[in-house]
Amino acid sequence: MELRTTAYQPWAISTFGIFLLRQFFRSIPDEIIHAARLDGLGEFEIIWRIMIPMTTPALAAFGIFSIVAHWNDLFWPLIAVRSAEISTPALGILLFRDDEAGQFLGPLMAGAVIIVAPLLIAFLIAQRRFIDGLAATTMK
Template sequence: MARRPDQGRGSAILRHAVLALATLVFCIPFIWMLLTSFKSRPDIFNGGIDPWPRQWGIVENYSRILFDVPMPRYLLNGAIVCLGIMALQILVAAPVAYALAKLKFRAARWLLPLIVVALAIPAFLPTLPLYLAFRLTGLISSSSGAFGNYAALILPFSISAFGVFLLRQHFKSVPDELVHAARLDGMSDWSIVWRVMVPHARPAIVAFCIFSVVAHWNDLFWPLIVISDNTYATPPIGIIAFVNESVGGGDYGPLMAAATAVTLPIIAVYLLGQRFMADGMALMGK
């Protein structure tokens, strides 16, 4: 029996209503954070649960994250670390994924299972050996400087099993005839990776870059271990420093301003790349 048009329209309205409600529930903490960053201290403690500011404190709250602690410097550090990690991950993952997807060699039979196993290893498991290795090389010390601090933050994450697996799945979908034609044109495997495979996998690369940036922008555990100088602190550590050095535990306006400043870049990254997310993950299970 065919469904009536009214039934289809009603189910569509219900689905959209549920999605709109879920979106609202998800966004409420961020909206509350943003509006609280606009409030003055008396308004936060005396204004009840009214989210809309009655006494504005925008200038005071946001000026404190600029001048009380070097929050712009922390944001810059986060950008440097995330971009460095992302660039190295793509530089490593693309050739490895191409080899697993298109080249025939004996080790491929056990390399792919190893990558899948690596996906299941908790990120915290190699912390101690990594710390000892960087300590022995002198990259973690009070005199390591900019190179040592940035290297300690970036290098441990330069190889991503998830990135290799995701790109390998997309490279498998590229016709072998295209690779053979590129070889007939005199292209090397290295050229094929960057001039043929990577452009075809652009949605997957953008999706992976978003995952990578969000994960490492929000990372607190590893930077808290290896950073020897707050000059090179990342945004999460910057918020901790802001709480300890400036606002204490009760001035929520500047604290929410700092949280807003740290959150907005991630939201911007996602909004810019969201149209690639679905395409990038579509071939993940194929």
């Protein structure tokens, strides 16, 4: 019988994400919200049609930070994961070591390159949104 630990996930709420989006929402001028209310938009419409499209740089930056953090996560999967098939890439590298034959650095480094390559490609694709999101949250 396999032990399942999917009931509690410590990364379900991100304090970094809350702070990042709070700072981004504070940087949006109040005049935009007041103009939307004068145009007859309700609160939900203001959020859906104005605020969410304006926050795409911050959401992209948070998405990249979140993906990188969970991709490199080692300690929680080390506690919760019981099989090698569902391990994270960082835990997979740890399991890839061969204690009987020694540590061959060539295959370990090749595995590390394979793990880093998707993150690097995703960053290069989303680089503009990433930098826009970081710059917009620091300026007011």
